[in-house]
Amino acid sequence: xxxxxxxxxxxxxxxxxxxxxxxFGIAAALLVGGGNVPFVGNVAGNIVAFVKDLGSNGLVGLxxxxxxxxxxxxxxxx
Numbered sequence: 042x043x044x045x046x047x048x049x050x051x052x053x054x055x056x057x058x059x060x061x062x063x064x065f066g067i068a069a070a071l072l073v074g075g076g077n078v079p080f081v082g083n084v085a086g087n088i089v090a091f092v093k094d095l096g097s098n099g100l101v102g103l104x105x106x107x108x109x110x111x112x113x114x115x116x117x118x119x
Contacts, residue, residue: 067088
């Protein structure tokens with residue numbers, strides 16, 4: 042059981058790091074003016090495309106967005 046808690050802690054820490062890198066990528070893209078930022082890529086464009094895909098799918102996209110938000114809001118680091 043202790044191994045499972047350790048693994049959950051690692052996954053939670055990795056997710057936190059990835060979310061921080063995502064925020065860094067968005068801020069860097071906004072400061073540079075969009076486009077491909079070296080070492081970050083086209084983060085803002087990818088997010089816009091993701092939201093556009095969710096929006097074009099109507100109710101299914103809305104449900105998928107709700108599930109994604111629920112997964113991130115209920116996550117607790119061990």
